[in-house]
Amino acid sequence: MLIDPLIASATRIVTVFLMVAGLYVVIARGNMIKKLVGLSLFQSSVYLLFILPGKIIGGTAPILDSRFPVYAHPLPHVLILTAIVVGIGTLALGLALVVRTREAFGTIEEDEIIAREGAKASRDGEGA
Amino acid sequence: MIAAHLPALVVLLPLFGALLAALSRNGAAAFVVAIAATFASAVIAAMLLVEVQSAGAVSYHMGGWAPELGIEYRIDAVNAPILLLVSVMGVAALVYARVSVLAEMIPERIAWYYTMMLVCLTGLLGMAATGDAFNVFVFLEISSLSTYTLIALGRDRRALVAAYQYLIVGTIGATFYVIGVGLLYLSTGTLNLGLIVERLPDVTSPRALIAAEAFIVVGIALKLALFPLHAWLPNAYAYAPSSASALLASTATKVAVYLLARYLFGVFGIHRSVGQVSIADALMVLSIAAMVAASLAAIFQNDIKRLLAFSSVAQIGYITLGLAIANEAGMTGAFLHIFNHALMKGAAFMAVGAILLSTGSCKLDELAGIGRTMPLSAGALTVAGLALIGVPGTSGFVSKWYLVLGAFDAGMPWLAILIVASSVLAVLYVGRILEVVWFREPCQRSLEASEAPAGVLVPTLALAALTIYFGLSASFPVSLASNAATALLGARP
Numbered sequence: 001m002l003i004d005p006l007i008a009s010a011t012r013i014v015t016v017f018l019m020v021a022g023l024y025v026v027i028a029r030g031n032m033i034k035k036l037v038g039l040s041l042f043q044s045s046v047y048l049l050f051i052l053p054g055k056i057i058g059g060t061a062p063i064l065d066s067r068f069p070v071y072a073h074p075l076p077h078v079l080i081l082t083a084i085v086v087g088i089g090t091l092a093l094g095l096a097l098v099v100r101t102r103e104a105f106g107t108i109e110e111d112e113i114i115a116r117e118g119a120k121a122s123r124d125g126e127g128a
Numbered sequence: 129m130i131a132a133h134l135p136a137l138v139v140l141l142p143l144f145g146a147l148l149a150a151l152s153r154n155g156a157a158a159f160v161v162a163i164a165a166t167f168a169s170a171v172i173a174a175m176l177l178v179e180v181q182s183a184g185a186v187s188y189h190m191g192g193w194a195p196e197l198g199i200e201y202r203i204d205a206v207n208a209p210i211l212l213l214v215s216v217m218g219v220a221a222l223v224y225a226r227v228s229v230l231a232e233m234i235p236e237r238i239a240w241y242y243t244m245m246l247v248c249l250t251g252l253l254g255m256a257a258t259g260d261a262f263n264v265f266v267f268l269e270i271s272s273l274s275t276y277t278l279i280a281l282g283r284d285r286r287a288l289v290a291a292y293q294y295l296i297v298g299t300i301g302a303t304f305y306v307i308g309v310g311l312l313y314l315s316t317g318t319l320n321l322g323l324i325v326e327r328l329p330d331v332t333s334p335r336a337l338i339a340a341e342a343f344i345v346v347g348i349a350l351k352l353a354l355f356p357l358h359a360w361l362p363n364a365y366a367y368a369p370s371s372a373s374a375l376l377a378s379t380a381t382k383v384a385v386y387l388l389a390r391y392l393f394g395v396f397g398i399h400r401s402v403g404q405v406s407i408a409d410a411l412m413v414l415s416i417a418a419m420v421a422a423s424l425a426a427i428f429q430n431d432i433k434r435l436l437a438f439s440s441v442a443q444i445g446y447i448t449l450g451l452a453i454a455n456e457a458g459m460t461g462a463f464l465h466i467f468n469h470a471l472m473k474g475a476a477f478m479a480v481g482a483i484l485l486s487t488g489s490c491k492l493d494e495l496a497g498i499g500r501t502m503p504l505s506a507g508a509l510t511v512a513g514l515a516l517i518g519v520p521g522t523s524g525f526v527s528k529w530y531l532v533l534g535a536f537d538a539g540m541p542w543l544a545i546l547i548v549a550s551s552v553l554a555v556l557y558v559g560r561i562l563e564v565v566w567f568r569e570p571c572q573r574s575l576e577a578s579e580a581p582a583g584v585l586v587p588t589l590a591l592a593a594l595t596i597y598f599g600l601s602a603s604f605p606v607s608l609a610s611n612a613a614t615a616l617l618g619a620r621p
Binding site for chain 1: 262265266269273276277280285286288289291292295296299300302303306307310313314319
């Protein structure tokens with residue numbers, strides 16, 4: 001038996017909600033950390049998208065043995081394990097860039113960085 | 129024995145090289161490892177190209193596991209030239225980097241820089257070599273993550289912000305791609321591109337396929353900087369170290385274009401439509417917008433690296449235009465422009481990097497008359513610029529010639545006029561550079577400059593020479609491009 005249809009559709013709704021909410025946070029927020037939080041939400045939605053169809057109620061891990069006739073499809077899980085690792089790498093690199101940005105600019109708000117660079121560029125322009 | 133494993137080695141050698149380079153912690157040692165691994169990769173890519181041309185497509189089962197359980201690497205007439213292009217440009221960029229990073233980076237970071245270049249090359253080669261949709265995502269992220277690092281290593285502090293913005297956009301693009309792959313997997317039950325094509329006719333829900341295609345195309349379009357998804361590119365190229373700009377401009381977007389072509393022609397079919405909109409028409413409109421809008425933006429740039437970056441967006445428009453035309457001549461033009469643009473833009477970014485190295489500036493208003501003290505670098509920049517316009521005698525002319533032919537073959541002569549008109553815009557932005565560099569009275573900074581060291585000049589001039597050589601004798605790239613075009617058009621499902 002596959003997963004209960006009600007739970008399946010509820011999970012799909014959660015998947016789409018995470019997808020859209022994550023993307024919205026990335027676009028709407030100017031704080032570099034908050035953007036990364038949104039990005040992580042967005043990526044998490046993909047994990048659900050892959051995992052859901054592989055789940056079978058009562059299924060075990062894929063062990064080839066007569067005692068465990070029903071097992072969940074292992075491939076989506078493996079794929080998502082890879083995707084999670086990629087997500088961690090992205091998040092770690094993003095946070096490292098935020099730390100360096102804070103050291104270099106003294107702020108992690110994109111508006112303020114752009115404002116400072118704009119002011120600097122116009123000062124350079126007058127000086128030249 | 130080893131010959132059977134070439135498709136894996138071409139990708140794995142740079143990866144092992146990266147490991148050694150990281151462990152060495154020493155800039156000079158890392159350079160030797162990097163150049164050896166990349167050069168070996170280039171040799172293998174050339175051998176694969178010869179094998180593909182004589183014996184047809186090569187299929188390699190990673191770890192001995194046949195598809196659909198295992199991952200298949202599939203080298204055919206379409207991606208063998210891409211592998212060669214990426215590895216050769218990798219060698220050129222590494223040779224260039226040896227001298228240029230010394231001026232751009234603190235010594236402790238140099239070994240890491242080479243490591244990142246190798247990882248980036250691994251990712252790009254892997255994206256081109258693999259025949260597995262999810263494997264493409266993994267390699268895409270490998271190349272992207274290392275690219276963000278390469279950009280962040282730029283001298284200017286704005287490089288950090290450029291890298292961060294590219295990270296956000298690039299991750300959204302990769303995630304879109306993987307959502308599309310997920311939907312394809314749900315529909316067909318396999319990740320192998322060949323098997324997906326076989327099973328597509330049996331798919332019961334066309335809506336899932338349309339969603340998959342939309343997500344995949346938009347995801348890849350973000351990576352290849354298709355207008356209007358190009359906003360990340362100008363800052364990324366402008367603030368990255370010179371050798372990284374040259375590498376990325378000549379390889380990263382090209383591999384993404386290859387991937388787009390592979391999906392549009394090899395998997396979905398270019399003539400499918402989403403709702404009322406045909407994919408080919410949408411791609412054509414966006415390509416034309418890129419050719420015109422990005423060229424216009426390039427005209428008003430003061431920073432030469434930014435100018436070249438906007439020009440890249442415009443030139444990518446020509447390539448995707450060739451894909452959208454979707455006939456023999458247009459596709460040949462598109463693939464030809466992938467090779468030619470890689471050479472000319474590599475030469476251009478290297479020449480600007482050489483000028484930046486000597487003078488400390490790449491702003492047009494600070495470089496008046498630089499051609500008198502740095503004739504070789506400025507000469508390479510001139511050759512690359514003329515190729516960007518498409519002047520006869522340079523490689524840019526050949527690829528635009530095929531694009532125009534393709535437009536006529538498709539019964540769209542107005543498109544040929546647009547291609548020529550957008551080249552006039554290129555005359556304007558290249559003309560601005562040439563006027564400042566050659567015809568203005570030298571300013572103080574230019575008079576004090578001296579020609580860049582041989583270590584950066586040699587790869588720059590080599591690429592510029594190739595740009596002219598392939599403009600005069602185009603039979604080799606044309607045969608590769610037309611084979612690729614035939615293979616893709618023949619694969620139309």
